[in-house]
Amino acid sequence: MLEQARQYLKQYFGYDSFRSGQEAIIQSVLNGTNTAGIMPTGGGKSLCYQIPALIFPAVTLVISPLISLMKDQVDTLLQNGIPAAFLNSSLSAQEADKRMGDAKKGAYKLLYIAPERLENRFFLESLKELDISLVAIDEAHCISQWGHDFRPSYLKIQALVDRLPSKPVILGLTATATTAVQHDICRSLGISGDDVVSTGFSRDNLFFSVVKGTNKSTYLKNYLARNNNESGIIYAATRKEVDSLYTLLTKKGIKAGRYHAGMNETDRSMQQDAFLQDDLAVMVATNAFGMGIDKSNVRFVIHYQTPKNMESYYQEAGRAGRDGLQSECILLYSPQDLQIQRFLIDQSDSPESRKEQELKKLNLMKDFCHTEGCLQAFILKYFGQADADDCGHCENCLDERASHDVTVEAQMVLSCIVRMGERFGKTLVSQVLAGSKNKKIEDFGFQKMTTYGIMRQQSAKSIADFIDFLTAREYIEMSGGQFPVLKITQEGKNVLIGKENVLRRETITIQAMVEDDTLFEQLRALRREIARAEGIPPFIVFSDATLKDMSARIPRSEAEFLEVKGVGKQKQERYGKQFLKAIEDYMHNTGKAGEPKMPAAAVHESME
Template structure:
């Protein structure tokens, strides 16, 4: 029987040999044994049930979580002249009756359904009327409450399967199963140990990168511009973020479309089709996009913001390079990503236990962004694969720099956590160590602790980043909620006792403007020489703005050089060798991230009568712009008037002019970073939240 499977592989799919794990799974299914297959995204899971479906008598039912996934799979099979169909809510009553009749008459070998379909009496009657040989459960991790995408309807599948008169063979497949999820699936489906096939999670052709402390917009424009002929997916956390990123790219003339759950089915389908057929090279999407999309030539995945779980990240990143060619997975991290995901968890309708689980997964995802270990190794360990070899190609593996001993500073952090009896979170610990005089520090008399001000030579941001690193390396364990407190692990206790040391990659102090000017002048001198030798104006080599950015970030490799705004592939090929030779002489001045300058906010100025008049008119209009037009003032002046009135005791609910979800985020960030300056608050918030939103929310 297996010889037929090999024939089908060559004849229908065009492959000479099976991929790792496929042959073993197919043999078990053809022998009538229930099996669980855990294979990486792009590892060829579909073939594991599609080929047996063609060989076994009767019908194979495929349980699939998304309607779009069903349609894509059926379209692909139909193209291969394999008889397949689906039953879902997009069909009219007449169409559904016709398809059910065709299924009974043996017209189809594969039928795709959602798990909820089992609950319908008409479908149960259909199953009783056909020869059912195999049930394939795709995305089987949805069955486990520990999975990142748990669906109660999946959990009911074992019950429905057991009720069938003649129980078929069952094959469960997933790409993202931790050890705990794997055990759940094995228990629910009663699968024997010898019938579990785990091919490993490693994707040797993917290069994982985490970028921190960068201007996301600037990086994205530079990165996408260097890959104009390649297909890529950009994932964002919210619909607003999707729209902002799409607009950013469109303004630069980049071929881009977007996809999110707020669009109609028709618009989403058109966007998906445009991407699949390369009419749009780039698609910006929420995590609603991509499951089951069989586009093999996706060369890069960019996460514009951090996803909520490692499972979701690995599944989404795994959509790159399904053809086996080298591809990149770039995650752009900023602290505001954590706040966005925390807010989304809190606003979900999940019970408290499930939310706590989500927060634990969020902390594990955050740790991934801060680890100094090999990124692929970190991912594999998360899924239970104890591979010890480093990949040698991720951003951590290729990062240059000396290891420095930070045992003393780590002991200070650990001691501080112990002194407060593990009752506070990262922000308070950082404030204690830096010697902050914030309200909470004085309120709880934390300024009297022996650890107060021990790291006063560091910034609060540097201490917080150091705590993130210590958390990622499992010295510190946060609690699983929206305001996690920090506790020490056994690993930290060994450090406190002086039995082990803590080494980290050297942190480079941010350059002063004078240092940056030194680099800029050296680059400008090189540009002049090159321009003279080629008889072109200097700006045609690189603009001043591009040179400024080079002097700011001091790239050391061709990859980093390409990330500079104004450096495309052509100019990199032409000039990178000369410019990098200069930049490499300033390697000691390379920062690990450049903070934006903090600009004090001017106090609003207004005469008493004028700002009171503005406040008086507010109740008669619906928006700030309407009020500005009515009074013939600029919106900025109106805002200053209203804030001044509010500060002097006039009752104005300015928060009415701010989205509720933005208010929650602003208040949380303000509590963490203080309200002395607005710039740090703005930097820590999603880009769509304006200074006006902040000032109206806080009344400052």
């Protein structure tokens, strides 16, 4: 059966070999063994049940948490010539009944359902009439109360499986699971600990960085200006911040959308669809957005504020680079972010034990933001890979910026805070140091202090940024409340009395992520035209990784086109002539028509 699996991999999905972990999971499932697969986002979890679904005689039932994810996956399967359907709340009762009837007649190889349907007794009875070979549970971490995205309806899955007369194989899949969550998945789904296939959590195509002590909005505008042809997600912690960033970016002419739970369903759906169709380059969102987004060409994820825990961060950051191409994950850190997250945790309806657990996880996020070691290794160790080596390609591993001694400037700031009684915020302290004529300064008599105007060669804004840097380095701490005040930490006192020096690295220079590739851009434009005509997201036509491989291989015939990574027989027949024509025109217009074909560049393919 494994040989048949490899044949289907090439025929339907256009790949010559399985990626790490896929073959082991598929072999286990085909042997009839209940299995858990722990693979990073973009590691190809979907194929682990889609390939067995083609081989098993009956239907594969896929339990998936979000409507958008189901639709994207079903659209992709249909594009590849595989009969599939979904059942969720987006359908009318009549359409849902028709699809269920078709499923009973064997019309589909895969049927996707939302976990909440398992709470419907009538639906459960209907499922008993289906001949089901495999039940695949996507986002299986939702089954664990120790996980970051617990869904009570997932607890109904085992009872469902026990009722099914066909006694199907069980496959649980997730990308974010600590050791405790893995144990919960296995216990809840009846999976032996010996039947867990884990490929680790490393994402070698992702570049992780934490940016501290800088003006966030300025950094964001500069970054987007230099990467204006790329698709990305910007996460913020609150709806208010999302709205503020959305307004800022759209006023700058950036094609941005927004998404949060305070918007109505229609507006959210419109914004999400526009992003999937590449009509919007950037989506600004809370964590309400993204778990079901199968968009493969997201080139960057920026966290404008620090997330509440490592699971949320890694899952959200992992939405970049699902096609295997180089992508960036940038966290813009500010100590005040932690205060916001603490407030949100305190205001939740969770029991005290849960709040205590969430606060511990938040402190680990703080440690991540301050580590000077490898960022990828920190993440992997959090998820249980104690022997994780340095990745060699995150910001901390590659950072060669020169450091400058700013101890004297730090002492000026710290001294001013102390002389102001540690009772004021960043804005007023900055203004005093800059020698501002602000009336409030005169009212308090701060113009008489020795630190007044001591840094007047800098703007108040520049000084405020420096205060952010000192706060990120924990020489200064901010009090809670609506108007936080600055206080000196013990480390700050050591600096003030000359026991510790302060070094600051040079400002980060923002680079464009990709080099100019004219053919790739032309193929991307053609993909968008086709997608618009067919009413599907562009990445469903072909991924960026496939277009990159196409522009490297320069296929001249249908046979050569089939050799492109990610091109199966169905898509070759459907799109081959259009893309071959575009390549031929490009070669002719650039005077390269008579040149021999160059060897293809190595492109890391996606098998999601």
